[in-house]
Amino acid sequence: MSALRFVLGDQLTRSIPTLNGLDPAADVVLMAEVMDEATYVPHHKQKIAFLFSAMRHFADGLRAEGVKVDYVRLDDEGNTGSFTGELERAARRHLPDAVFVTEPGEYRVAEEIDGWRTRFNVPIHVRPDDRFFCSTVDFARWAEGRKSYRMETFYRSMRERTGLMMKGGAPEGGRWNFDADNRKAWPPGETPPQRLRFAPDEATREVIDLVERRFPKHFGTLDDFGWGVTREQALASLDDFATRCLPSFGDYQDAMRAGEPFLYHATLSPYINAGLLTAREVVDRAIREYEAGRVPINAAEGFLRQILGWREFIRGVYWHRMPEYKDGNALGAARSLPTFYWTGDTPMNCLHNAIEDTKRQAYAHHINRLMVTGNFALIAGIAPAEIEEWYLVVYADAYEWVELPNVHGMATFADGGLMSSKPYAGGGAYIDRMSDYCKGCSYSPKVKSGPKACPFNYLYWAFLIRNAPKLQHNARMAMPYRTLARWDDKRKAGLVAEADAFLDSLPTGYP
Template sequence: MVRLVLVLGDQLTPSIAALRHADKAQDLVVMAEVATEARYVLHHPKKIALILAAMRKFAGRLRAEGWQVAYTKLNDPQNTGSIPAELLRRASQTGARRAVATRPGEWRLIEALETVPLDLEMLEDDRFLASHADFDRWAEGRKQLRMDYFYREMRRRTGLLMEGDRPAGGKWNFDRENRKPARDDLFLPAPLRFDPDEPVAEVLDLVETRFGKNFGRLHPFGLATDAPQAEAALAHFIETGLPAFGDYQDAMLAGRPFLYHSLISTYLNIGLLDPLDVCRRVEADWKAGRVPLNAAEGFIRQIIGWREFVRGIYFREGPGYTRRNALGHDRDLPALYWGAETGMVCLREAVSQTRDEAYAHHIQRLMVTGNFALLAGIDPAQVHEWYLAVYADAFEWVEAPNTLGMSQFADGGLFASKPYISSGNYIDRMSDYCGACRYSVKSKVGDDACPFNLLYWHFLSRHRDRLEGNPRMAQMYRTWDRMDARKRVAILEDARLFLDRMSRGETV
């Protein structure tokens, strides 16, 4: 009897578990573009277009390989609007009683599928290097979960950048070499872009009609939408961007959104690229002498370290993780995150780039938009929803721990050993944003003082009871205590006035 084989929009891999366990001769692949997935947050139009176009091309590939595919387009009059309902509709049409799926990457969809009245088998997504059981074994008994130690285990397991049982170059990471500020006279490679073909153009018209009012610009659209294009984008990055990636991976330049970054996280996350293969290719270029070790290591760490680690956190902690708010922050996300005018150049650059490209690199996310939200006491649930909505690579398994754990410290330190906060000095050191800003990064108090300077001390003051015992925070509190008492009062008052203006919707 026919069995249904569910393939989701971030599972566009021919060797995905559900397809490996299916019978091409008699099983029916079910793929569907549905309103619930497109609208559960206000996704960036580029993100929606990318996923729909890639789904359609993947369905075409499966058909060419001999699979029977039942595909529902978003504007199909028969579309029932949700993944579970589409499964049931196809079951009714075919008489199928059984279905197989690869476990989704969001608890929301896992729970929805568990209610489907079919004999549904959910298989683990083994495109990842660490299974849920692997991560749980590593995490068991640890009071705190730190990526660095997990990453070392992943290096040993894969053999990547290893010389026997020791890390290549004698160090596990080269972060100290990867913090150079970029100069505006550097040669910066452009990411590979792809002109929309007929299937993509059709999707762009649909997205423009249905989601054109969402935050974000749909055009120009040049993202890869199939595996050959994603492979070409990877090869282009390895040749042109990777050699300098390590040195400048934390740098920021106004009007230069990509620098030496790869832009392949989206392609990894929807299944167009294989993570281990990507890392092997980067390692091969290091071995061939075309890429320095600090660049290869920094890039590989993002994939087998951070990417695998945050997925382990997400599934280990369960559906309630996204509701955590250890610091009790409750301020609403300000309009500047949706493009409202601001005098802060760093935030204006990060948000406008996000609007245009559905992309910002990790330091822009962590130390600009994330840092500001944490210092200002923004509700972490609203911050989480914003990140999930506006970035093309954002799926909850990867986005939620990065946002709630690393960026917002909402899990109380499970993920990060201390809050990732900084004054304006860090942004000034790593970018060219501050020179044209309405505020002065050198001013620590007053109307012209950089808001990051004011909010940094305001954050430390209001969370002193929780944080002053943290060994990594002790020096910050000693600096605060040595400050003139009148200056401390002035800083806290100026920070309060700034936050009040922001909460009233005034331009800040």
């Protein structure tokens, strides 16, 4: 019996279920670079280059083991541009008795794979993706009967279930959550560590040339490409983070600094989401560093919460609520995405820095994503589908399963509070407190209205005024609404008019 084993581009894990039971003498591994996956949104050039190069290196590693690999490059003659088309061609070439694939990370691909069972006259075996701590079935059991989902509740259940950072049935250190210790601003004068980056090898340079040639109008630049593209490089990045950055990660995980996109953040998400690292080994390494006394508990727990808590939680929400989930728009946001999201050309220095860093690195850490680009989209009333597509386009770690709940549920509150107890809306004061962006800005976070005012200030209050019918009874929004209650109608109308005038002045659309 021969099998065709289809490994997708975000499944670059040697232990992926697709490859379980592989018979090198009879089976063939299929991998394909297809135009559909590069263009269903116009992905950042670095994301395409990272994945294609990582796929090619993964295939070389299998060949070195003696595995037969049928690898289809983007520019190969006859490439159909789709997973289905390439499976069909490969089935004609190899005449397999069965096809094996691991369940994909995105709903649209799952629908495509579902169609294979009726299209092909060969058994299609779709195996569960076991690289997560919580299966989609287990999440559905946890979610059953709940009107809303809260990550903290889920996270505690996962701690208990896995035993990670638990001692005698209680959380390590006597607390579930050390987040209150993780909100320090970046110290003036401190220089962040230089991060481990990798010079492109010959294979990666070939892919970079391909991407520049085939996707010249896609967002971003390849000039600073430094992502690892092999398992060995991903492991080196994990070691670099664990030894040099994790000890201070907790303290400064919410800090932002102009021109410094990485600070002490892990920058491991592209590797984990593509499969070059597993969530289990990343978490285990962080806990070993803590147990050895090299990392404080607030850093270790904060990192564990991001992986075991948040990452698993949003994947569960995605698969439990799709496909209807993406269509929600609880606040009725309808404005078009400003052009500066693509160009970075804005006098708002925080947004300029976050977007420029993203153009150069295909990366921004979570506070830039939530409280700068996400916060602006929320309080400006950007249509959820438009800002969701932007996030899917611009980051090397973005796949719909991780991007959509983060943006739809947390950044834009478009699900009406299903997974977040309040909108993450804020004015200029938060950005000023947690960054140095405001020092180089044309606007002042201390000015509330007028031409010198930080737009985040009047946009924030206008957002609250417009959405009062839906938000004013939210207990976590009580304080700002008490403030609003003391303002007269004229003052409120002036803020809304100022916000509208500013937003109406912004060009929209892709340049």
